[in-house]
Amino acid sequence: MKKYLGFKVVLLMAFVFLIGVTPSWAEVFSQCPGDINGDGISDDPNIVCIHLAAGDGFVTMADGYPLYMFGFSDVTGTPDDLVMGSTMFKAEFPAPTITVKEGQKLYLSLSNVGMPNRPDLSDPHTIHWHGFPQASTFFDGEPMASFGVNMGFSLTYFYNVAEPGTYMYHCHVEATEHMQMGMLANLYVTPKQDGTPKTYNGKTYTKFAYNDTDGSTGYDVAYPIQIHAFDPEFHDASRNVAPLNFAGIFDSYGMLNGRGYPDTVNTGFILNENGYPAQKMNSLITANVGQKILLRISNLSFDYYALTVLGIPMKVVGKDAKLLRGPTGIDLSYITNSIELGGGETADVILDTTGLATGAYFLYTTNLNHLSNNTQERGGMMTEIHLN
Amino acid sequence: MKKNWIKFGLLLVTVTALLFMASMPSRAAIQGLTGPNFSLTAKQDMISTADGGSILIWGFANGTGRAQYPAPTLIVNQGDNVTIDLTNQLPAPVSMVFPGQAAVTATLTSGTWADGSLTKDLNPGAVVRYTFTAQQPGTYTYHSGTNPDLQIEMGLVGALIVRPSGFNPASPTAYGHADSAYNREFLFVLSEMDPRIHEAIEFGDPYDTTTWWPVYWFINGRTGPDTMSMPNVSWLPTQPYNIMPRFHPGEKVLLRIVGGGRDPHPYHTHGNHVRVIARDGRLLQSAPGAGADLSRMEFTVTSLPGGTIDAIFEWTGKGMGWDIYGTDTDFEHLCNAKSVADAQALRLINPTDPYFTTQDSTTKELCGDHGKPFPVTPPGQLAFTFGPFYSGSPYLGAGGSLPPGEGGLNPNAGFVFMWHSHNENEIVNNNVFPGGMLTMVIVEPPGVEIME
DSSP states (O other): OHHHHHHHHHHHHHHHHHTTOOOTTOBOOOOOTTOSSSSSSOOSTTEEEEEEEEEEEEEEOTTSOEEEEEEEEEOTTSOHHHHHHHTTTOOBSSOOOEEEETTOEEEEEEEEOOOTTOTTOOOOBOOEEETOTTOOSTTTOOTTTSEEEOTTBEEEEEEEOOOOEEEEEEOOTTHHHHHHTTOEEEEEEEOTTTTSOEEETTEEESOBSSOOSSSTTBOSEEEEEEEEEEOHHHHHHHHTTOOOOSTTOOOOEEEETTBOBTGGGOOSOOOOTTSOOOOOOOOOEEEOTTOEEEEEEEEOSSSOEEEEETTSOEEEEEETTEESBOTTOOBOOEEESOEEEOTTEEEEEEEEOTTOOSEEEEEEESSGGGSEETTEESOBSEEEEEEO | OOOOOOOOSHHHHHHHHHHHHTTOOOEEOOOOEEOSEEEEEEEEEEEEOTTSOEEEEEEEEETTSOEESSOOOEEEETTOEEEEEEEEOSSSOBOOBOTTOSSOEEEEEESOEEEOSSSEEEOTTOEEEEEEEOOSOEEEEEEOOSSHHHHHHHTOEEEEEEEOTTOOTTSOBSSSSGGGBOSEEEEEEEEEEOHHHHHHHHHTOOOOGGGOOOOEEEETTBOBTGGGSOTTOTTOTTOOOOOOOEEOTTOOEEEEEEEOSSSOEEEEETTSOEEEEEETTEEOOSSTTSOSTTOEEESEEEEOTTOEEEEEEOOOOTTOSSOTTOOOTTSOOOBTTBOHHHHHHHHHHOTTOGGGGOBOTTTOOBGGGTTOOOSSOOOOGGGEEEOTTOOSSSSTTOOOOOOTTOOOSOTTOOEEEEEEESSGGGGSBTTBSSOBSEEEEEEOOTTOOOOO
16 A cells, blocks of 8 residues: 555656646756846856756667667756756757856756656766866766755856866766766867967968967867767666666667767757657768868767778877877877777867868778667768868 | 855864875885795685675785785886796696786796797696896786686786886885876776686686676776775785775876776776876886876876876866865965965955965965855755765865765765776676776875875
């Protein structure tokens, strides 16, 4: 009898969350010191405010297979008392990209809006800015060292953004599970040098990957490329409230920026089974011949993956959000045809398209078995570079 | 929002910082055997995994002791003539190889041996003497050269550390050059196991190392969270080494990372980047004597199988944007002789005063953030599911109230960071999360004495 009543209570709680009524003991509370007019968006150019909601949702793989997932959605500007009700099943994969400038202060509010597809779960969530230099435990988002944010509550993370480069962010609660389920995203910081013209090898740039002082990391267009892969059996087990097989994780949907080829080059919407476009990023790269393309490559998957670009030399200028330059100024950048990253690594790669023919080039993994969407060939971890 | 910080000890910390920091010696923290002569035995035993599992291993034991995993860390000096007498008490042939060491000779002392793929394989019961001169300082590995796909998996792998000529424990370096100077050093032998292979050996069944699928991951022979228990705990008799670095702000921490298995591992240090200064026992230098001028900073270091890395980690909280010791004037701390109120007043008058570019030489606090208030309003305690290492407060050295039973593993209110493999399936013990290749490190407030 008692068990049945308990189940009813859980149902009631789920219902309450679903209709958007926030119980008095829960509190969605975003903070933005730079917000003067109360719309939740900073009016101070030195302050960036973002409000992310952590919850669950659905995605569609490139072979059409639907998967359940966990993720973040962007609720910046949504009034706090409407956040819980408005974000149901709106988690995105990858989560929204965060871009900030060196010297800004980032107030990143995280609200845990619960996972209505799993009313049996009460998982907390966190945000871990992966690689943030000189971090504090309180804002690091690693729950064993600090805490996780419970359902219905918020925490505002603060970052004094001091170092430019390519980073990532992800949930660190039950990291194996939450990251496999998709709670991860691109994050990068543009350098103070941006806007100051620098000439390198005869060309002038105003956008740079780092404060290189000599223009060597100058670029014309930039694209983040995030490597990740899903194990469909793990996601299906999660959807079906079945035990999760951590020991047997086997990723077979390799993706860039949340989609497998050819969805990586689809500039339209990819709809999930609810008709919502949860996978908002494509990876189609376009540039004019002669331009320099900056690829901000990151890997938050569970394995090493190597990427190559056929026909365009790759110059690696940064690794793990640091300029490849020795402490006494020696240039450590190098030209290559492939770059391999394990989970948790990032790299900045510049493609110089000077003197190349127009047309389509391919960026793809040389772990060739991952050029597939599970059992569907000609898919997976690949995208195209269109030179005009 | 109720401000509920109970600040115990911060005043004590400030006072004792002045007392202790002046006399705090640098300490080595790597357990092992000091050479140059060693007597090791290859034998069979069992290890424990943190999910309650028990695995048969083959390991190198010190003399007549029990086998251990990983093998004993051998510590010698540059220039030493190293001798290792190895006795084989395994039911199979065994040997030792020393990647990175030149001119290793093997002399049979008793018993018989036969040609193997990498070296002479010692038959059961035989004794061999290996000798070499440790010509170059650095972090190295040694392991069985016999049937290595099986025997390294079974546990016959360990670390070898060569101290540079002129090594001074009061002012240690890894390679002699100041770029490799450190205050504390820690060894990370990274490895993994597929228990089916060990079960096959245990029961005399055929084993297959081509279908290898690891489900246990280790640092220094222990799965998380056993990594954080004390060294030499009685309930892990064959896994004597631990890994739980504790250090102070501003100290240089040397990570000696050894790839002891057959998989690469991306090792991620929360809290800050490390500077990778050496690989495979060689400083990353453009010319001899130049120092580590080819070093690079990484927040995730790839450990290659059989390879080694030396990297230096340092944390000060620079650029935090708020005072990491808190601004409550009930509980004062000084940064270069200025109080919180002094710094706040100066910041109002002249925010670009050179004072704000200084660093306190005792506590290593960056005075630029001295007196800056905490930037957000934290939620109430109901908002959080607490971790066992949470101190109850965001501040270094100041605990806060926690619900009964919460926290407790961080009594000095240090800043705690997880250092772990970022191939996240590797922080699991055979389906039990968390575990595997993870540990926590604690940045202890200045003045907290760290016993080693």
